[in-house]
Amino acid sequence: MLRIRSSLLVIIFTLVIPIGFIDAAPLQPVDKNDALWYPKTDLTLHPRVKPYVLENGMRYILIQSQSPKDEVEIRLHIRAGSALEKGPQPGVAHFLEHMAFNGSKNIPEGEMITMLQRDGLAFGAHTNAFTDFTQTVYQLSLPSAEEELIEKALFIMRETSSNLTIDKAAVARERGVLNAEVRGKQGPEFNSFLDWIRFAYPGTDYINKIPVGSSQGIKSVTQDILVEFYHRYYTPKRTTLIVTGDFNPERVKKAIQKQFSDWTADESLDEPDFGKLVVNTEISTHAFIDKSIDSRISINVITPAKVEPDSRKKRLGDLLTYLANTALSIRLNDIAINSDNLMTGAAAYQERSELATISSVSSYIDAEQWPSALELIEQSLGQTLEFGFTQKEIDRLVASFEADLKLAVQSEETVPNYVIADSVTQAVENRESVLSAKDNLAFFQKNIVGIKAEQVAEHFRLLWSGAAPSVYLTSNIEIEDAEAAILKVYNQSLNTQVYPLEAREEVEFQYVNFGDKGKVVSEKTNKVSGIKSVQFNNGVVVNVKQTEFDKGQVFISLRVGHGLEDFPADKDGLINLFEYGYQSGGLKKHTFDELHNIFLDKNVSMALGVGLDSLGGTYSTTPDELKLQLQVLTALLTEQAYRSEGESFFRHEIKVSEQMASSSPEHVIDTQFMRTLYGEDKRFGLGPLSEIQQRTFAELRPVIERIMKNGPIEIAIVGDINNQKAISAVAETFGALSQRFKLPSHHYLKGIDFPEPQTVILFHRGGWTPRC
Secondary structure: OOEOHHHHHOOOOOOOOOOOOOOOOOOEOOOOOOOOOOOOEOOOOOOOEEEEEOOOOOEEEEEEOOOOOOOEEEEEEEOOOHHHOOOOOOOHHHHHHHHOOOOEOOOOOOHHHHHHHHOOOOEOOOEEEEEOOOOEEEEEEEOOOOHHHHHHHHHHHHHHHHOEOOOHHHHHHHHHHHHHHHHHHOOHHHHHHHHHHHHHOOOEOHHHHOOOOOHHHHHHOOHHHHHHHHHHHOOHHHEEEEEEEOOOHHHHHHHHHHHHOOOOOOOOOOOOOOEOOOOOOOOEEEEEEOOOOOOEEEEEEEEEOOOOOOOHHHHHHHHHHHHHHHHHHHHHHHHHHOOOOOEEEEEEEEEEOOOEEEEEEEEEEOHHHHHHHHHHHHHHHHHHHHHOOOHHHHHHHHHHHHHHHHHHHHHHHHOOHHHHHHHHHHHHHHOOOOOOHHHHHHHHHHHOOOOOHHHHHHHHHHHOOOOOOEEEEEEOOOOOOHHHHHHHHHHHHHOOOEOOOOOOOOOOOOOOOOOOOOOEEEEEEOOOOOOEEEEEOOOOEEEEEEOOOOOOOEEEEEEEOOHHHHOOOOOOOHHHHHHHHOHHHOEOOEOHHHHHHHOOOOOOOOOOEEOOOOEEEEEEEOHHHHHHHHHHHHHHHHOEOOOHHHHHHHHHHHHHHHHHHOOOHHHHHHHHHHHHHOOOOOOOOOOOHHHHOOOOHHHHHHHHHHHHHHOOEEEEEEEOOOHHHHHHHHHOOHHHOOOOOOOOOOOOOOOOOOOOOOOOOOOOOOOOOOEO
């Protein structure tokens, strides 16, 4: 079937979400003691989530968890952020967050950090805070569940919520800290973000509500402004306290009531007012040009935010959105892999903000070939809108997602306390219910398993209706009359024929046999740690320990050779070639494209990196896929094809990295200064692009072959897996290799000559003014 897509510009308003296959019971009022932060719903609150409300209207939520035991996480959520600021420059809410650590009625300035340190907490590691458009959240991680420590933490949270002094002198001192933070955010990426906000939210005041604030905003904040914002918006009914961990709930309830029940305040009914979004009725285009930024192009449909209560209908829509965008992202990545580096990192996604819902397809691109990249992205989007998805695409995604949900059921009791606390805090912010893993799985199996591809396609078309497209380009090269050029290319692509997706041939992974199973020649168990260490007859060593910390998960550490020491110090960029191009070169029996599709729905990684003292990495998988992960890693190190595509990808990526290397002081320190610090050793930092791009697989191949001839190879496996099963998986992969490897031996990196004391002046390009 083939059509000309001139109809793409006709915005479809009549599509409706296909809900005929969901048991859509009417929304019911929630009981006061079941949920206190979201409206009527037909969802069932997680049985471990216990919400309560004080007489003053403050909410608190208790979630008991023993992951880990004897530890507690506390979050104080204030429904007040930068969106409530009244001035023309942002920064008040963020400034106030900083003042929480600068003295209160019962904690003198400078004493809070000392108080925390006496109890084994460190600022940053265990206590922190953040502000965004609509919330401010304060965080405490308690290293023990002692009642005295919990009471002290609750006391600190009460001081933060209602008793800050906001001293004038402290405000003046903190202003310098805020200015430094704002300056640290500034640079090409932040400028691009601001430019995108202006483009994506026309007619609104969104740009003047950026949470981090602005230099002018921080400068104009006074003590009076902070005090007024504090007393107006830090109030009981805007506050939710979340406590997660291993505690006695009745005692914590009493402690919360003791600290917070006498808190009273005049409650403000103010809601954020961003203005009214102007919806596109015609195609809009825009370009942001900065020579220090990654080049990227996106097609977007931006519609006003739709406030919808959390419900089964809404959750179904979210799942359909996930399936559609994931399926299209896979298509885009396939195109990117085969585009000769025209595109990288392509994806389809949806963003939701207080003002808008944004459906996007986007990709990082080669700036010099942006017209071709735009055409590829637009035509893939057009193909999907026109012909939808194949049933095979959807079935594969559904099966993968269902497997993840089943794993979540297994591991729910071992989800870390901090993850639970953050998730519940986010649910409070989004006014969403919190479901158990079991209920999530049951909902998915009832409503998504067996879903038809056309139902997903119909929902996808709905996501792309309601406004004319917006095309946005960031580029590190100048483009003459950029907006008009983008519009011309886009319109030409709209009138290009698209065809249904061609079915891919299913390919099985070929590397499952590496020789005779390795034989164990020695084994010992550490009496203190319980770690079992096994050596195979070829010298490979594996250390294993079965644990119950993360149900359904297995963690692997692979260490091969001696890291940087194995690479020549005079070949600038050889390590970069390994890290950027090695896996892209594929295996002898599989191209990288094939590998990408084989492992699409598997918990398997192909990443390899170079550390100071070893080559390898760390990996997370499942017990059932442990052997597959080891097969992949073994094949990557022994069966590399060194195809030219890998070199091509490396040259593209290193060019982008070099453009970024001088864009900010931080990038300069990471690249140029690191090389200076290590005596101009070319294995550190980043040298001239002209020299780096000379590197070839012909230079890398003997290095890897030497490493894989000598080793050593040491593997660590911990997690929810029987020790013997883990050892057997290694025996059939790395343990089966015919080489004889040296035994692991650890030492400091040799051959490094540090420089004599000297003055070094380095420069960055961050001050270059972009055109936007």
